[in-house]
Amino acid sequence: MPDALLWLPLGLSLIAAGLAALWGLPTVNRRLTNTRAAWLLALMPLAAFLFLLFRLPPVLAGSGLIWRQAWMPSLDITATLYLDGLSMLFALLVSGIGTLVVIYSGYYFRGDAGAWRFLCYLLLFMTTMLGLVLAGDVITLFVFWEGTSVTSFLLIGYKTKDEEARRGAFKALFITGGGGIALLAGLLFMAVLAGGTDYATLLHRRDVLISTPLYPVVLGLIAFCAFTKSAQTPAHIWLPAAMVAPTPASAYLHSATMVKAGVYLLARLYPALGGTELWFAVLTVFGLLTMLTGAYLGLKQNDLKALLAYSTVSQLGAMVMLVGAETAVAFKAVIVGILAHALYKGALFLLVGIVDHETGTRDLRRLGGLRGTMPRTAIVTIPAALSMAGLPPLFGFLAKETLLASVTHPQLPPLIGTLLTAAAVMAGALLLAQAGLLLSDVFFGRPRDPHIHGHEPPRGMLVAPAILTALSLILGLLPEPIPLATLIAVAAKAAYGATVKVSLAIWAGITVPFVLSIVAVSLGGLIWGFRHPLRRRQEALWPWLRLDAVYEGVWQGLMGVARLSTRSQAGQLRRYLILMLLALTTMMLLWGDLPRPTTLGSEPLDDLTLLRVFTLVLATGAAALSIFLVRDFFAILALSVSGLGVAVIMALEPAPDVALVQIVVDLLSVVLLTLALAIIPREQRRRAWEFTFRQTRWGLVRDGLIAGAGGVAIAILTLAALIARPRTSIVTPYYEANAKSLAGASDIVGAIIVDFRGFDTLIEILVFSLGGLGVFALLRYATRRERRQAEMLLASSAGENPSLAPGTSELHDKLVMGIGGIRPSPFIRMLAQVLLPLMMVVAIVQMMYGHEQAGDGFTAGVIISLIIAFWYVAFGYEETRRQLPWLQPFPLVGMALTLALGNGLVAAMLSGSFFGRVDYGQWLGLGLPRGFSFSSSFVFELAICLTVLGGVALMLAALGHPQDKR
Amino acid sequence: MLDLLKALTIGAMFGIGLFQLLRRNVIRSAIGLMVLTNAVNLFLLMTGAYRGRVAAYVTLSGERSDALPQALVLTAIVIGMAGFVLVLAMLYVLALRYRTADADDIDELKH
Secondary structure (H helix, E strand, O other), rough: EEEOOOOHHHHHHHHHHHHHHHHOHHHHHHHHHHHHHHHHHHHHHHHHHHHHOHHHHHHOOOOEEEEEEEEEHHHEEEEEEEEEEEHHHHHHHHHHHHHHHHHOOOOOOOOOHHHHHHHHHHHHHHHHHHHHHHEEEEHHHHHHHHHHHHHHHHHHOOOOOHHHHHHHHHHHHHHHHHHHHHHHHHHHHHHHHHHHEEEEHHHHOOOHHHHOHHHHHHHHHHHHHHHHOOOOOOOOHHHHHHOOOOHHHHHHHHOOHHHHHHHHHHHHHHHHHOOOOOOOOHHHHHHHHHHHHHHHHHHHEEEEHHHHHHHHHHHHHHHHHHHHHHHHHHHHHHHHHHHHHHHHHHHHHHHHHHHHHHHHHOEEEOOOOOOOHHHHHHHHHHHHHHHHHHHHHHOOHHHHHHHHHHHOOOOOHHHHHHHHHHHHHHHHHHHHHHHHHHHHHHHHHOOOOOOHHHHHHHHOHHHHHHHHHHOOOOOOHHHHHHHHHHHHHHHHHHHHHOOOOOOOOOOOOOOOHHHHHHHHHHHHHHHHHHHHHHHHHHHHHOOOOOOOHHHHHHHHHHHHHHHHHHHOOOOOHEEEEEHHHHHHHHHHHHHHOOOOOOHHHHOOOHHHHHHHHHHHHHHHHHHHHHHHHHOHHHHHHHHHHHHHHHHHHHHOOOOOOOOHHHHHHHHHHHHHHHHHHOOOHHHHHHHHHHHHOOOOHHHHHHHHHHHHHHHHHHHHHHHHHHHHOOOOOOOHHHHHHHEEEHHOEEEEHHHHHHHHHHHHHHHHHHHHHHHHHHHHHHHHHHHHHHHHHHHHHHHHHOOOOOOOHHHHHHHHHHHHHHHHHHHHHHHHHHHHHHHHHHHHHHHHHHHOOOOOOOOOOOHHHHHHHHHHHHHHHOOOHHHHHHOOOOOOHHHHHHHHHHHHHHHHHHHHHOOOOOOOOOOHHHHOOOOOOOOOOOHHHHHHHHHHHHHHHHHHHHHHHHOOOOOOOO | OHHHHHHHHHHHHHHHHHHOOOOOHHHHHHHHHHHHHHHHHHHHHHOOOOOOOOOOOOOOHHHHHHHHHHHHHHHHHHHHHHHHHHHHHHHHHHHHHOOOOEHHHOOOOOO
C-alpha cells in the first residue's frame, strides 16, 4: 500500500537534529537551559512515535506501507521505505525510547553548555536508525546502516579529550565499519543474483539465492556484518569498550536499538537466505557461544555499565541463536526478547547513569546501601532488575519462557536441543545472578565506601526509566494485551514468512519451559548466594585470555604498514618526479604501442603556418628565457610572454574562447606573482638567487637530466597522441547540432560551459572560490604574525631606536609607502579611476553577448579583477578598500553561489530540468536589444563573474598588501 | 610536420617547467608550475578531433575546430589558476614564516 508520508519520522528526527545544532548557537544556548531544550526537542521524536502509532491499524491488518522515490534510475535503483510489522516494532522502539532518552539527556547534561552537540549526534543517530529499519531496498539499508556506525562513533567519542573515549570510538568504528564493507558486498551479491535491490523482489528469490554456489559467500558476508554490529563473539569486544560513551547513548544505541540492527538484518533477510543447514549451523554456533561468553563475563565485571554491556552481549547471542532455529516459536521468542530487553535494559542503563551521576562512581566494590539515600531510584530499579532476572510477573519472564520453549521445541535434533537447553538455562541463571548482584550490591547492604553519598536525582531524570520500567511491569501484568500480541505476531510473521501464533498470557500452566525456568532461577539464586567467592575465582582464572590482544595485534600491524608507506614519502620533489618519470617511461616502453610516424604530412607553407611556427618558437623561447634571466621580475615577464604566446597558439587553433581566457589568466597570474614578489623581502630574494645560480654543477646537470628526460617523454607521447588521434568525434556533433536550438547560443564552447555541462562549471567556480578561501586562510595566520612584528618595529622606530637591521628596514618602507615603496604618479591614479568603469562595461558586454562570441563570465570577472589589481598598485591596500566599499569577498562569493544555485532551481521549476535553459526576458515580456537574451545562461554567467571577482578579491586582499587590518 | 613541431614545443615547455619546478628558489618553482600548466593545456587542446579551419561557432561554415576539448581546457585554465594562486599563498607563508625563499631550508613541513 503506498504511503506518501512514510518519510515523515525520518524528517522529524532530522529536523530535531538541525534544531539541536541551532541550539548550539551561543545566543540561543544562553537563553535555554538544557532540561528545557531537551523537553522541547523530544517533541519531534514523540511526533514520529505518534505518527507510527497512527499507521498501526493497516500494519496490524497485515499490509505493508511503501514509499518510493526515484534515486538512480540509470542503475535501476529506487529509494524505498517499507513499513511492515517487523519495521514497525523497531521503529516504535527507536522513536519511543529515543523520546525518553532525549528528555533524560537534558538532565544528565544539566549545566553543560556543550550538550547540544550530544543531542545533535543522538538525533542524527535516530534518523539513521529509523532509516535502517524502514529501508525498503538494500541500497537505502546500506546507506543508513553506515550512518548508524558513524553516528555511534561520534557518540562514543563524545568526550574528545579523553584518550579512552577516542580509542573506544575507533574500536567500534573499526569493527562495525568492517562489517559494513562486508554488508555492501553481500547485499550487492544478493541484488545481482536476485535481479533487484528491492525487498519485494529480493525476498521472493530464495530458491535462486540458496541454490547458487555463491550462497555460502553471501551468507558469510551478511552474517559477518550482522555479528559485528550485534556484538557476537569474538567481535563483541567493541561493545564493552563503547561504554565510555555518555550513559544516554549507551542506553539508547548500545542496548536498546543499534546493537539489535544485526538481529534485525538476519530476521529481515531470513525469508531470502534462511532455512538452510548452513544458516542453522552458523547462527546457532555463534549465538550460543556469545550467549554463554556474555553471561560468564558479565558476572566478572565491577563496572556497572560493563556488567550491563556483557549481559546485553549475552542476550544478543540468544537472539541470533533463535533466528537460526527456524521455528515459529523461535521467531516469537526473538521479537518478545527484543521488546523485553529494550524495555528493561534501557531502563537499567538510565538508572545506572543516575547512580553514576549522583554518587560519582559506578564501581560495584564501592557502592552499596543506596536504598536509604536514593529510595525513588531504588523503587524504579527493582522491577527493571527483576525483569532482567526473568522473574514473574514481569515482561522479562515471558521472554525467558518463550526462549526456553523454543530451545525445547521438538523440531530440533535431540542432541542439539539438549545442548541449547542446557546453555539457555545456564545463561538464564547467570543473568539472574547479575541482576541480583546489581540490586543487592548497589541498593542494599551496607555502604562500602564512606566517601560516597548518593542523593536523589531531579524528578524529571527518573521519568524516562520509570516509564520503561512501568511498561515492563504492565505488559507482564495485563491479562492479554491484544494489540501488542498482534504486533508481535505480525512482526514475527514478517520475518518467519508463515503465521506465528502469539499469546502473551504469563501463566500457561506447568509446562516444560516453566520447569526449566524454576531450575534456572534456583541455579541463579545459588550463584548469587556464592557471588563473592565465584567472582574472585573468575578473576584468577585465565588472566592471559584477552580477545582485545588480537584486536591490538591487528591494529598494530595496520599501523606498521601505514608507517612503512609513510616512510617512502621522502618529501623531496626531485625524487617524486624521478619516480613518476620512470613509471611513465616504463609504461610507454611496455604497453605504449606507440604509432611510428611514417608520414608526418606536410602543410602548405602559407602565412598562417609561418605564424604558427613563429608562436610555437616564441612560447618555448620565452619559457626557456625565464630560466636564464637572473632577476626574478624579468623571469616573470618572460613567463608572461610565454603565456601570451600560448594564447596566440590557441587562437590559431582556432579556439578564440580559450585564447581569451588564457590571455586574461596569464595577465592576472603575472600580476599576482609580482605582488607576491614584492612581499618577499629583498634580502631573502637575493639569497635565493645565489642558490639558483651558484648551484653546484652536478646539481644543475642532475636537474637538467630529469627535466630533459621528462620533456622528451612528453614530446614522444604528444607526437603519438597527435598522429593517432581519431578524426571523428562522437560527442561534439551533438553539441554542434543543439547549441542553437537548446542553448540559444552560436558559440558552441560557451554553450557547453554554461549550458550542456553547466553543473561542471558550477563545481568549477566552487573550486575557484575555495582556492580563494584557502589563500585567505593560509595568509591570515602569516599576516597576523608579521603585523605583530611590524608593530613592534614601528614602535621601536618611533622611539628613535637607530639599530634597525638591514633586512627589516625594508619591511618598514613597505608598510609606510605602499607596494614596492613607490608612490605612483597622479596620471597613473587617474588612469585607474577612468579604467574601472570602462572595464566594467567591457565585462558586462562580455557576459551579455557571451553566447554569440568569445568571452564569458569568467573572462568578465578576471577583467574586472585586473583593473582592481591595478588599483591596488596605484592606491595601495587601504585606499582601495576605502574607495571600493562593494569589494567584499565573502558576500560576493556567497551571493554568486546563491545566485547560481537559485538560478538552477528556478530554471528547474520553469523548464523541468536543473540548469535547463529558460529565457526570463521572453517569459517576462521584456523588450531587449537584438542578440542579447536575458536567460538563465546570462544569470549563470553573472554568477560566475561574481564568484571570480570574490575569489580574486580574496587573493588580492591577501597578497596585495602586508599592511592589512583584518 | 606541424604535428612534430607542436610535439617538440609541448615537450620543451614541459621540460622547462620541470627544470624550473626543481629550483630551490620558490619563485622559480611557481614560474615552473605555470609553464607546466600551459604545456598541459596546449596538449589537451591539440587532441581535438577536427582539423579546424574556422572557430567553433554555429554561424560559421566550413570545417570547425573541435569544441569539446576547448570547453575542457577552459575549465582547466581556471582551475589551474586557482591552484597557482594557492601555491603563491604557500610561498608567501613560507617566506614569512621561515624567512627564506629557499625550498631546501624548509624541512619542517614533513611532520
